[in-house]
C-alpha cells in the first residue's frame with residue numbers, strides 16, 4: 001500500500017470515529033450501549049492491516065471500527081450497525097462492539113477483555129492447517145495482557161509455531177487505569193513487549209503513530225509467520241484521543257463522550273495536550289506533503305472525500321429501517 | 335420497620351453503605367477489583383486506606399482466586415467484578431473452588447468472600463454485557479446468590495453477604511442502580527433464604543426478582559383496577575431459595591406466574607416451577623405460567639432487545655390468562 005493510500009484510510013477512520021462521536025450530540029439516543037473509538041490508533045491500524053494479503057485474517061476487541069474500514073468494508077453498513085439498523089453489517093445484532101466482515105478477513109471481536117487472543121491463535125492454527133501461508137493478526141489492548149488468555153495463547157502459538165502476529169495497542173490505559181499501576185513490566189520501566197521473552201518469541205515495540213514504521217515492523221512479523229517461524233508480539237504505542245468509551249448510564253439518561261481519563265481522573269491536562277499535538281493523522285499528512293508524496297491539495301481532497309463518505313454513511317444509517325422485533329429469534333443457532 | 339430511621343437513597347449508594355459499614359466493623363474485610371479506588375477522594379480509600387482498598391489489573395482469575403485464598407487465610411474479601419459476565423473468565427474459581435472448600439475439608443476451613451457484580455444491563459450493551467446469567471450459579475452447592483430489588487434489600491443483603499462464612503455472589507441490577515428508596519440507617523441485615531412479599535394479594539401469586547419485581551408491581555397496579563388482586567413475592571436470594579413463602583402464597587391463590595429476566599431454561603422461574611409443581615400441585619387451580627426472557631442472546635438493536643425481555647404487558651397478559 002502506498003503511503004498516500006495509508007493516509008486516505010487513516011483519514012477515513014478518523015472521520016468515521018468523529019461522526020460516531022458527534023452522533024451523541026447530533027442525534028441523541030440513536031447510539032445505545034457502549035462505543036469505543038479508535039481515534040489516535042489510525043496509523044497503527046492502517047500500517048498493520050496494510051501488511052495483509054488475501055487469505056489473511058484478523059480478530060479484534062470491542063474497539064473495532066477501524067479495522068474493517070481499512071479492510072474496505074462498507075462504511076454505510078458499519079455506521080448502520082452502530083445505529084442499530086437492519087442494514088447494518090451484522091443486521092443490528094452486534095452493535096459497535098461486535099463488528100464482523102468475514103469475506104474481508106475480519107472474523108469478529110470479543111467484548112470480553114483478552115478473549116479474542118486465543119481465538120486469533122485458533123484462526124492461525126486453521127491457517128497453518130490450510131498450508132497456504134496465511135497469517136492472522138490478533139489485535140488487543142495493553143490491559144488484555146493481564147489476562148491468562150494472553151499468556152496461554154502466546155505459549156501455545158510459540159510451541160506450535162503458529163502464523164499469528166499479536167498486535168498489542170498500548171494506549172497506556174485500561175479504561176481508567178494507567179498501565180504502570182497494573183502492569184509489572186511498565187511498573188519496572190520496561191516495555192510491555194518484554195512479555196514475549198517469557199515465551200521465547202520476538203517482542204518489539206514500535207511507535208504506533210507512524211504508519212510506515214508499523215507497516216515495516218508488523219510486516220516483518222507477518223513474513224516470519226508466513227515462513228512458518230511462528231508468532232511475534234508487537235507492542236504498538238498509541239494514544240487514544242477520546243475517553244475509553246461513552247458515558248455509562250441507565251436507559252433514558254442521555255449518553256455523551258466524557259473527556260479523556262488523563263484529564264478527568266489524573267488531572268494531567270499536559271499529557272493529553274501533548275498527545276493531541278502528536279496526533280498521527282496531521283503528523284502523517286505534514287510528512288507526506290513535506291516529502292512531496294502528496295500535495296496539500298490532494299490531502300485536502302482526501303479529507304473532503306472522507307467527509308462526504310461518512311456523511312453518506314450517517315445519512316444511510318439514519319434512513320435505514322430498524323430490525324423487526326421478532327428477528328431477535330433468528331440466528332440463535334446456525 | 336418501626337423505630338428505625340430511614341432515608342431515601344439510591345440502590346447503588348445503599349449497597350456501598352453496607353460495604354462501608356462492614357469494613358468499619360471488621361478490619362478483615364478488604365475490597366478490591368478493577369473499578370474500586372477510582373480517585374484519591376474515593377470514600378473507601380480515604381476511610382480504609384490503600385492496603386484494604388485496591389485496584390486490580392484486568393485479571394479476574396487472579397482476583398477471584400486470590401479472594402478464595404485470602405478468605406482461607408482469614409480475610410473477608412469483597413471483589414468488585416464490575417459486570418457479571420466478566421467473572422465468567424474465572425468460572426472455575428466461582429463454581430468449583432471456594433464454594434467447595436468447606437465441604438471438601440469436612441468443615442475444617444471456610445472461604446467467606448463476596449463477588450459483587452452487575453447484571454441485566456439491557457440498554458444496548460448487546461450480546462456479551464447484558465445477560466441475566468444467575469441461573470448458571472444457582473444450582474452450585476456451597477455458593478450463595480443474592481439478587482436485591484430495592485435499595486433497602488441491597489444494603490441488607492450486602493451486609494449479610496459479607497458476614498456470611500460462605501462465598502456469596504451478590505448481583506446488583508444495572509437498571510436499578512439509580513432507583514431511590516427508603517433505606518434504614520446503621521446496621522441493617524436482610525437474612526438469606528427469606529423471601530419478601532412486596533405486595534400482598536389474594537388472587538394470583540407473582541414471583542419476580544431484581545428489575546422484574548418493579549415490572550410485576552406495576553402490572554399488579556394495573557390488574558388491581560380490573561379487580562385482580564396480585565401478590566408479588568421477591569425471593570431476594572435464589573440460593574438459598576425460600577420456597578416455603580412461595581408455597582404458602584400458592585396455597586392461598588392457587589395461581590402462579592413466574593417472572594424472570596433470565597432466559598427460560600436458565601432461570602429461577604424454571605426452578606420454582608419445578609418446586610411448586612412437586613410440592614404445591616394440589617393447591618394449583620391453573621397451570622403455572624413463566625414470563626421469562628426468550629432463549630436468545632440480547633441483540634444490540636432496541637426492537638430486538640425489547641422483544642426477548644419480559645415486560646409489564648407480558649406480565650398482565652399472563653396473569654389475566656390464569657386469573
Ligand SMILES: Cc1ncc(C[n+]2csc(CCOP(=O)(O)OP(=O)(O)O)c2C)c(N)n1
Pocket residue numbers: 036063111112113114140141142143144145169171173174175244368392394416420423
Ligand atoms: C474480562 C473483562 N474484564 C473487564 C472488562 C471491562 N473492560 C472493558 S475494556 C477494559 C479496558 C481494557 O483495556 P485495554 O486492554 O488496554 O484496551 P483499550 O480499551 O485500552 O483499547 C475493561 C477493564 C471486560 N470487558 N472484560
Ligand SMILES: [Mg+2]
Pocket residue numbers: 141142143169170171172173174175
Ligand atoms: Mg489500553
